[in-house]
Amino acid sequence: MPRPEVVTDNDVSAYSRKRRPGYKELLSGIASGRWNFLLIWHVDRLTRNPKELEEIVDLANQTGLRIETVKGGRVDLSTGEGRLHARILGGLARYESEHRSDRIRRKMLQNAEAGLPHGGMRRPFGYDKDGMTVRPDEAEVIRWAIGGVIAGRTHPVLGAVRPLRGREVPR
Numbered sequence: 001m002p003r004p005e006v007v008t009d010n011d012v013s014a015y016s017r018k019r020r021p022g023y024k025e026l027l028s029g030i031a032s033g034r035w036n037f038l039l040i041w042h043v044d045r046l047t048r049n050p051k052e053l054e055e056i057v058d059l060a061n062q063t064g065l066r067i068e069t070v071k072g073g074r075v076d077l078s079t080g081e082g083r084l085h086a087r088i089l090g091g092l093a094r095y096e097s098e099h100r101s102d103r104i105r106r107k108m109l110q111n112a113e114a115g116l117p118h119g120g121m122r123r124p125f126g127y128d129k130d131g132m133t134v135r136p137d138e139a140e141v142i143r144w145a146i147g148g149v150i151a152g153r154t155h156p157v158l159g160a161v162r163p164l165r166g167r168e169v170p171r
Contacts, residue, residue, distance in 0.1 A: 005035070023047070030059050042071040043086055044093030053090045057083055 007029070009022035029035045040046050047053050059065060060077040067075040072089070076082030108118055117124060117131025124131055126138040 004039075005029075023052075027055065027059065030063055030065055033063065036063060036065055038065060038067045040067065040069050042069050043075055043089040048090060048093045048097050050087070050090060050094070053086060057086070 007022045007026050009020045026035075026038075030038070038046075046056065056065075056067075057077045060067065065077075067077065069075060075086055077086060111118055117127070123129050126135060126142050127133060128135060
């Protein structure tokens, strides 16, 4: 019995338009016959892009790929009903991603207009935990990095943050 293999694209959204090396490896492995069985968490974890779903449908029908999900059972792409079910789930997932993206974008704009900080759980560099109170020592580092960018001494992003990683910031 062949040993199961795991293909991941951790932290690469199926909704985003970012390159997904694991997904490309998956397609290649299915097309080449390396895999004929796919176990996924849910259909929407595979893709939220209708074009990509159709690519999977075509591959499944060409190769006899069997797809099982942890949360939804078998995905039978060989029947009209199975394809419809996958397309509906994919469409709903796409909608939810777009809807969530709109909500987040609106909230960030609202925060910006109110002068409130954005962010997650980490304290933003240059500020205290409240996201508003400036830390003078870190603000100096930011001014130094931006000064290098303005003067053309460093790449706008990489050159400004590289010294911060190693804490080799001149004072």
